[in-house]
Amino acid sequence: MSRRSGVPVPTIKYYVREGLLPAGELTSPNQARYDDGHERRLRLIRALLDVGGLSLSAIAEVLRSIDDPEQPVHEVLGVAATRITSAEAEETGEAGPEPAEAREAVAALLARRGWRVDEDNVAARSLAGVLAALHRAGHGGFAELLDVYADAAEPVAHADLDYVRRRVAREDLVESVVVGTVLGEAMFGALRRLAHVDASARVYGDGQEAEAAPKGA
Template identity: 60%
Template structure:
């Protein structure tokens, strides 16, 4: 669909008979864009926008004539979110639909919404070795209790942590885990910074987009910063050795 050479005009069969009520219908003072302008603003081709409308990922615009519709700020936010989920998060359209259903469920707490979004990104991380005796799971459960974290040992993130712990043991480097509390303390500071970044927006689409971008690109940034800090720490410790 993105490969079409021309952007066809919006046709009445591409949209419902009426735009949804509420934030999708446009508000005074908000953007009022035609589909071509929406495409240029977001970088999403017109055929792709039409496809998202047909698939129910993007609500239709507000009809202004039999074959024209206008789109508002909510459509801009939704398209940015879809692009982040697709291009940054690497999600399938089916997974994107599930995330959008959570976003649309305004009765669902923000904490639960963001948690659901974060769990859709689990496919980005490789599986670690199994924990046949459960020792790694117990170590992580003890860590959670020591630090007073509000998370269950059965949470996917805790299970993933236990698998990583088991991997260190499996390769004979369990002494690395002596610094587990130090890493946890650093992670607390990072998490506060992450949530500070997310909380700068109030719209649900913006919050979810920031979780996706902050998680995927943030992990890459943290890994690079860690390597920089390791170079500095090595120089300070061993340059005069």
């Protein structure tokens, strides 16, 4: 399993000791057999750690949710997405109290869109933090684009979910959410920057100037 996954043997043994990875079937005093389920769980652990940036305690929480047969899939995916969003907020410094105006703007957006999301959801709080940061930077008017961004986000979210639905095992479902949340956002951000370059060239440049548009615009 170490050779197939690229994860060192000592690391795999550590995951087993910490209860993140079930022990293999002993075939001798110092040998164990691992099946496809072990590999799937190991791949998920690495995705949560390397891509999602989660701590081992947060990973353990996600895994407990997966292993609870009473937990609906929606709740399992919600636990994973919440932990990922919380980790990102801590890394970027977005976590913390938000002004009432920012929270009210997010609440109004959720009501306007009819989105079935609690106002205290970590993503909602993260958005309120972004709006507060925009206001502090003197660009509070950027909030006028909330619905434009929401219009773009809805079809992307549905496409993400369609991708996730192709998975069968709960580990595969959660891994898809982790990768889609982190790397999907990176892909969306890169596409947005590419669109910025094109839009800038079309609005502000003519033929020759368009070709010389800055690559990072």
